[in-house]
Amino acid sequence: MTEASAPLAGRYSAGDLSLFTGPERDRFLGPHGVDGMKALHGDEGAWRRIEPHLVWELLYRKEPDLYERLIAGEHVHPGILDWLPVRMERCVEVAAGTGRLTADLAPRCAELIAVEPAKPLRRLLTAKKDLRKVDVRSGFFDAIPVDDDWADVVISLSSLTRNEWHGGDAGLAEMERVARGMIVLVWPSDVDWLRDRGFEYVCFDGDMAVEFRSLQEAVTLARIFYPHAIDEITSPSVSYDVLGINPPRDLAWKHVP
Numbered sequence: 001m002t003e004a005s006a007p008l009a010g011r012y013s014a015g016d017l018s019l020f021t022g023p024e025r026d027r028f029l030g031p032h033g034v035d036g037m038k039a040l041h042g043d044e045g046a047w048r049r050i051e052p053h054l055v056w057e058l059l060y061r062k063e064p065d066l067y068e069r070l071i072a073g074e075h076v077h078p079g080i081l082d083w084l085p086v087r088m089e090r091c092v093e094v095a096a097g098t099g100r101l102t103a104d105l106a107p108r109c110a111e112l113i114a115v116e117p118a119k120p121l122r123r124l125l126t127a128k129k130d131l132r133k134v135d136v137r138s139g140f141f142d143a144i145p146v147d148d149d150w151a152d153v154v155i156s157l158s159s160l161t162r163n164e165w166h167g168g169d170a171g172l173a174e175m176e177r178v179a180r181g182m183i184v185l186v187w188p189s190d191v192d193w194l195r196d197r198g199f200e201y202v203c204f205d206g207d208m209a210v211e212f213r214s215l216q217e218a219v220t221l222a223r224i225f226y227p228h229a230i231d232e233i234t235s236p237s238v239s240y241d242v243l244g245i246n247p248p249r250d251l252a253w254k255h256v257p
């Protein structure tokens with residue numbers, strides 16, 4: 001197996017943790033205590049113990065183009081775009097990545113701030129011609145660089161989780177601080193956790209598949225991200241069931257007065 005097709009699990013090493021900035025280390029390594037510190041100093045044993053929590057963060061910083069190829073065929077359900085307001089005065093998108101949802105938000109917003117901690121992803125987002133008017137800022141769920149009550153909509157796609165390093169309760173509180181309208185979490189994880197915090201939940205029906213640009217691309221990316229599914233991939237259109245992930249068909253939202 002070439003390095004280029006190595007599976008995500010095992011793809012990176014402790015040395016790659018040097019890609020994190022100081023604030024990123026605090027967020028992503030801090031919660032792992034001694035193992036986080038040992039891994040940062042090159043201890044591969046400690047790295048293997050914490051690796052499952054960190055591979056995606058290293059992907060964003062070491063191979064942002066590979067992440068962009070992965071998501072190119074993952075389109076959110078059209079029901080989600082229909083559900084979102086047609087017009088927003090001020091919107092903040094947190095964890096905007098390379099701009100997958102930003103591209104749909106930008107034409108609807110008078111002002112749009114896209115917050116994203118990973119510099120390599122911000123660079124890809126900023127390079128997109130259609131997104132030139134978007135105000136792209138560095139920040140985290142628990143440190144959003146926007147004034148209190150600034151946005152009528154604060155939104156995020158496929159990013160916030162209950163874990164403190166991906167937002168957690170502090171991240172939700174910070175989104176509420178910035179919002180005076182609503183918070184929307186598209187393709188949420190931890191739906192019950194969100195319901196307990198006052199969120200409503202909407203899910204849209206219909207078959208959904210990842211539309212890779214070719215069969216070859218589907219197989220290449222599956223070797224890295226979905227090795228268990230390779231034998232079942234026979235076309236560029238691959239059902240989410242085959243990949244073993246839930247499709248981007250749902251959202252959780254909360255009114256913030």
Ligand SMILES: C[S@@+](CC[C@H](N)C(=O)[O-])C[C@H]1O[C@@H](n2cnc3c(N)ncnc32)[C@H](O)[C@@H]1O
Nearest residue numbers: 095096097100118140141157158159165166167
């Ligand atoms: C699965 S990606 C989704 C990116 C983008 N929303 C999309 O759908 O393509 C998760 C994103 O969350 C960001 N992220 C991770 N931890 C974060 C945190 N604590 N605060 C803000 N963003 C975070 C990552 O940098 C990455 O852009």
